[in-house]
Amino acid sequence: MKKNTFSAAILTAALSFSVLFMAPATCHAQYEQLPENRKVGAKITNVKLPDMKGKMHDLTSYVGKGKVVLIDFWATWCRPCCMEMPNVKVAYDKYKKKGFNVVGISFDTKKNDWVNYVKENQYNWTHLSDIKGWKSAAQAAYSVMAIPSSILVDGKGKIIANDLRGEELANKLKEIYGY
Numbered sequence: 243m244k245k246n247t248f249s250a251a252i253l254t255a256a257l258s259f260s261v262l263f264m265a266p267a268t269c270h271a272q273y274e275q276l277p278e279n280r281k282v283g284a285k286i287t288n289v290k291l292p293d294m295k296g297k298m299h300d301l302t303s304y305v306g307k308g309k310v311v312l313i314d315f316w317a318t319w320c321r322p323c324c325m326e327m328p329n330v331k332v333a334y335d336k337y338k339k340k341g342f343n344v345v346g347i348s349f350d351t352k353k354n355d356w357v358n359y360v361k362e363n364q365y366n367w368t369h370l371s372d373i374k375g376w377k378s379a380a381q382a383a384y385s386v387m388a389i390p391s392s393i394l395v396d397g398k399g400k401i402i403a404n405d406l407r408g409e410e411l412a413n414k415l416k417e418i419y420g421y
């Protein structure tokens with residue numbers, strides 16, 4: 243019986259390792275296979291999504307207005323997403339006065355979970371979701387295969403980077419803003 247418990251512990255550890263350390267590598271490997279509308283240099287594709295109050299927004303109304311925008315695909319049930327959100331907040335707080343904006347697109351299926359999480363953590367940027375999880379219009383429009391995922395868009399509405407997280411995001415924004 244102890245052997246089965248030990249085997250189960252090893253399996254659990256191996257799965258945890260793969261989720262925490264190998265999944266980001268898998269996401270980075272997808273860079274070469276991005277659809278045309280996610281590649282660096284592509285113009286952003288429009289998608290209409292509601293905000294927390296149900297008001298519909300065109301994603302294109304937030305980009306191409308002279309400001310750098312991070313489109314952040316995430317969900318409250320996604321632990322790596324929740325671990326990344328404080329990094330996004332630091333970047334937003336540091337550069338928002340320079341015009342940097344974030345548009346969070348949640349793949350949640352429970353509106354209360356989404357709304358409460360954003361409010362409790364004071365993530366005070368734009369948040370959109372059709373509350374359809376992986377059947378979201380944003381998933382289809384941007385071929386999002388894993389979350390967290392993001393698209394960094396320049397002031398002209400063109401993609402300048404994909405899936406920047408943590409220090410990569412901080413370094414790219416430092417390159418753009420000079421500090």
